[in-house]
């Protein structure tokens with residue numbers, strides 16, 4: 287079966303592709319498995335060298351690779367180039383720290399010697415989304431390969447050019463054939479991949495629905511799985527907050543990647559004491575988030591696909607129909623390209639999509655709480671649990687709220703939520719389970735083997 291990639295800014299076809307046959311997929315899994323048998327015993331020095339080489343290739347090619355991201359999913363070019371730089375960072379990070387993270391860990395028992403040894407698992411299937419088409423892949427691949435696993439990538443069809451470019455980069459850096467393989471696989475082909483005994487684990491970044499389907503298959507075939515799913519990150523503006531700063535943080539967190547991020551600031555929660563002033567500031571600042579040709583670096587690019595723009599617009603319209611006020615945006619512009627304007631909704635409340643669901647686009651939603659404890663209640667009143675932020679001058683109080691009261695995988699105080707190779711990344715509730723990045727990320731796809739010597 288064939289499919290196309292479309293430039294969302296021009297609606298032109300970028301390329302035509304065909305899905306691999308089942309037989310090709312089986313052969314590629316076979317090759318990955320045999321690559322694993324050598325790769326697992328390859329020295330850390332060699333793996334470190336290859337990851338550093340990959341990082342340099344990414345840096346050298348960041349303009350072309352950034353351009354590829356932009357034409358496939360519509361991100362402003364500058365942000366695409368920054369994404370490639372971040373991929374280089376995660377490669378360097380695991381090249382430098384991987385050995386240390388995977389050292390044997392001695393544990394004192396009655397034995398002469400007892401310890402944990404971290405052994406790789408084998409080929410890991412990564413199902414990845416289009417919104418950060420390089421970064422999401424590298425943040426899984428760098429630690430996994432450093433740990434001695436090999437990677438099989440099933441990418442989102444609209445970023446197939448990126449998927450193939452990533453495979454090429456691994457080859458150019460000198461990784462052995464089969465260490466990183468892109469599978470042009472259609473959704474029905476995922477089950478046989480997971481059923482294959484040579485595929486040992488699954489990592490998926492994507493929607494909660496995609497995570498539910500894939501993890502059911504992982505459970506059926508008893509494959510270890512990590513899920514990084516959606517989010518509806520609340521940003522709590524405490525009563526003492528500098529509102530100017532709060533408005534900036536909320537909008538930076540909301541508009542990055544044209545709002546198409548699991549960790550975007552989806553709900554701005556402010557108490558009624560400060561709501562009017564905060565809303566005025568956000569309404570003023572949101573005007574600077576103009577959209578335009580992603581190659582020209584406007585703050586906003588396009589939505590990645592037409593259907594995604596339509597479903598976002600449905601969520602906005604339904605929220606308005608249920609009583610939300612639209613202060614700016616909220617209309618699909620005429621003309622070519624899947625653009626959506628920066629939109630600000632106020633008077634958002636429970637029962638509206640802007641409160642209950644994830645809005646994957648440049649739409650800010652202001653929710654008014656009666657007081658700070660009501661703000662915390664509202665923050666947790668979601669099925670998601672990925673990230674949250676608190677804006678305040680009282681960082682002790684914020685740390686207490688973050689530790690004791692907020693049900694999220696990360697809480698950022700006085701900054702917007704972001705991923706960082708040095709810090710664990712992942713969620714709770716419908717945002718998934720497991721952690722990526724940091725020490726925890728590299729330990730997800732290893733067999734923590736107990737060795738006991740009497």
Ligand SMILES: O=CCCCC(=O)O
Nearest residue numbers: 417547548549704705
């Ligand atoms: O949709 C998820 C976005 C993750 C972005 C990041 O890791 O920075």
